[in-house]
Amino acid sequence: METTYTDNIPPKTSSSTCLVDKTLYSVHAELKQYGLTLTDKMKEGLRSLATAMASMADGTLPPQVHLASLDPGLGKTTMTKHFLQHLLRSPNYQDVSVLVCVSRLGEVEKLYNELDVDPQQVAVLVGKDAVEVASLSDVAPSEARILITTQQMIKHRCRGGRFRDAMAFHYRGQPRQVLIWDEAFLPGEEIAVSHGHLGGLVSAAMSCRCEALAEAIQGLQNSLGDTQSGKLLRVPDMAELGGRQAWSALNLIAKQDSAYSEDVRSVAGAIMSFAGGRVRVRAQGQVKTMLDYRDTIPNDLAPMVVLDASGRCRHTYRLMEKHRGCLVRLKEVCKDYGNLTINLWKRGGGRHSFERDEAKEMVRSVAQAVLGRSEEEWLIIHHKDRSKPTFREELAEFLSEDVMRRVHLIHWGDHHGTNAFAHVSNVILAGTYFLPEATYESRYRMAAGFSEEDRVPLAARRALERGEAADAILQALCRGCVRGVGPDGRCKPCNAYIIASQRSGIPKLLPDLFPGCQLRSWKPLPNKLKGNVKKVIDYLDEVLWRDGDLLEFIPYKQLMQAVGIANRTNFRKTVTYKAEFQEAIAERGLEEAEAVIGGKKHKGLQWIVSAFPPDPDAETAYTPD
Known part of the structure; x- marks a missing residue:
């Protein structure tokens, strides 16, 4: 059963009511400048979010993750900016400090530059390699009421410990009261180690002159090969792996600045996590993989507000809500997609479908769609290039240089966050984005807090797969103008083209993902069936x-x-x-x-x-x- 914010609403104070009202007034004014007329549901959703933020400042918000799901373009980023500005100006909250966690370094810079506050009240905390972003502010994090950091920094600094002990995020020696997490939230990270990954670790162990570790990993490799898919496999404990010498070797290999590849470093860290425990084995084709996860977000990070436009469609949140009991929902706001036309080609759209398409029928069909509106701009999201020719080079075989100048290309994995193409009304998802099968099961276990003993039914795992697919499609399409909202509360007119097979479940989920959209069949190739x-x-x-x-x-x-x-x-x-x-x-x-x-x-x-x-x-x- 889903828990809504109205079931957990904290008592209001006059201070928080004033803060909420001032925030909403300025948010409504800015959105009105953009030509957006807020519907009653939009206003309710924004008020729910502002109330939760003010309750954190008051110290009355229940210690849970409070999920705000507002569709792209409905003001969640604008709300964050205005709330922070009013909080700092209010005489009632002079001792209240804020931590904002964003997903990318670019978002750190963007939020810092958009805040209309005293620069001495804002600091950034990023990795040592992000020199340019770190130079945005010379204020010590402990002295700034607003600290902007990345989600990875939270995981890195808090791993295995409590948030209140992570001094790097404190304000004048105390944990910050207001915590805002921008975009997708998961309580941990998946771990998947394949038979081939173990082989790389054997070579690394030999280079460290730790023969006992190398032999133990080879034995684990053999055991993995002999274990049936779906069964549990015991991983040797540290003594069986080689004791102190093995521990030292694994630590050396896993170090971020070590000479080993990222895969080998990751596997070394995973083995330290697995050691002495049991893991689930899954096979995909001939590849067998050990699955596990580890929590990286401390429980005392709550209360916290999570801002994720995909909150209404990702199954991971339902699992956290049902099984972990750590999440409640603020009022969701989904806009009307009546001005969105989706042209659907029911054909496999994964990377391998494109790689097997020797006749280039799929790229040719994408080009054919572009030529139908060749004078307009296009945004195409495609699979990341792994070899020559690139997707751009293949597409250019069918389109002139003049047309290609109006075509914008980004690849899956880079389809979040940017608003650079918010003016483009033609979007093609040239294929669909899938994770390795092993990752879906690990993600399910992690979101639900399941142990290795708990089984994940096939239908349940597929529900999670569909949720992750819905997240990718919503985020990708909303890089275009569909993220915008007109005066009537509808998205701006947009023509979208999606390639997705029936098996993926994507054709079924589109009407619910984009309520009111016009769904049409896209058949670029002649129907030969008879x-x-x-x-x-x-x-x-x-x-x-x-x-x-x-x-x-x-x-x-x-x-x-x-x-x-x-x-x-x-x-x-x-x-x-x-x-x-x-x-x-x-x-x-x-x-x-x-x-x-x-x-x-x-x-x-x-x-x-x-x-x-x-x-x-x-x-x-x-x-x-």
Whole structure:
């Protein structure tokens, strides 16, 4: 059961009421300058957020994570800026200090420059390598009422300890009362170590002349290979890994400034975390991986307000709310997307779909869409380039230099935060963004606070996958003009193009993700299907739409009965042997397979099991310091 803010609203004081009213007045005035007329729901959502912030300043907000989910363009950043300005000017809060945690260094600089306050009241705390950002302020963090830092600094300085003991974030020797976390929040980080990762650690251990550690890791590597997917694997404790010498070697390897690669450093840190415990094993194709997670956010960081536009769609928040009990929701605000038209091509949009497209049909189709409005600007979000030719170079084969000058390109992984393209009304998601399968399970366990003994049902994991996909799509599309809001409370007119298979679950979630949007079929390639192939694929699409989330295997017998084909030989000749059938199932993320049902072997279709290792350019499952 979801808990809303109205169930936990703290008592108001005259001071907090005055602070809330002043903040809302100036926020409404600025948003009105942008041409935005606030609806009643928008006003309620902003007041809920302002009240939570003021209650933190009063010390009356319950010690939980308070999630504010306002769609992009509805003023959560504007609210933060105005609240901080009024807080510093109020004579009733002269002893109250603030910590703002942002996701990127660029956001530190942006917020610092936008705040209209005495510069001596604002400091920044970033890593030693961020020299330019650190130079924004020469005020000591302990002497500034507002401290802006990165989320990674919180994880780094507080790991394994309490927030109140992290002196770096204190104001004049005391923990700060108001904590604001901008964008996505997770209580920890996933750890995933594959068979290949362990091999890299063996070489590193040998270079440290720690043969006992190398032998122990080789033994763990063999045990991982012998362990069935879904089973638990015991990791040797530190004594079995080689004792003090092994501990010293792992620490040396894991150091951020060590000579080893980031992957090897990460695995060394993961083994120290795993040692003596049990981990869940998962296989993706031929790749076996050990899964775990660790909490990196101290419990006493709460109360805290989290500002995440994707709060209404990410399943991770529901898990934290239900299982950890650490999260409550402020009033959500979702805008009307009646001016958004989404053209959907139901075809696999993952990285490997593009890599297998030797005929470049997908890039050609993207170019075809651009040529339909060649005089206008376009924003295209694509998979990160890993080799030549780049996506830009391939696209340029089909578009003139003049048209390419109006095309903006950013890659997945870099699709958050920037408003540089908020004027662009044509957006293409050239493929969709997926994490390694092992990461989804680890993320589920982490969000729910599950132990390695707790099982994660397939349907539950897929709900989390859909939530992460929804987050990526919402954030990506809202880099364009759809993030804006017109005087009528609707998003600004925008044409979007999305490539996503039925298997991904994305086609189903779009109407709820963008309420009021116009969803259209995008078929850039001619439909070649006819006869029995068309009948089978039409039926298959109905099944996938209705039950695709739960299906693991679809026997050919079921397809034959559905379309009235009794003879297996005829089914093979008129359906499965046809090239257009093989292309159609591949587009839907399916492949031919065999399965035992009721003691008998059946041929049919299953979801494609990737023969590729996890995408190294996807969000990593383990983030080193």
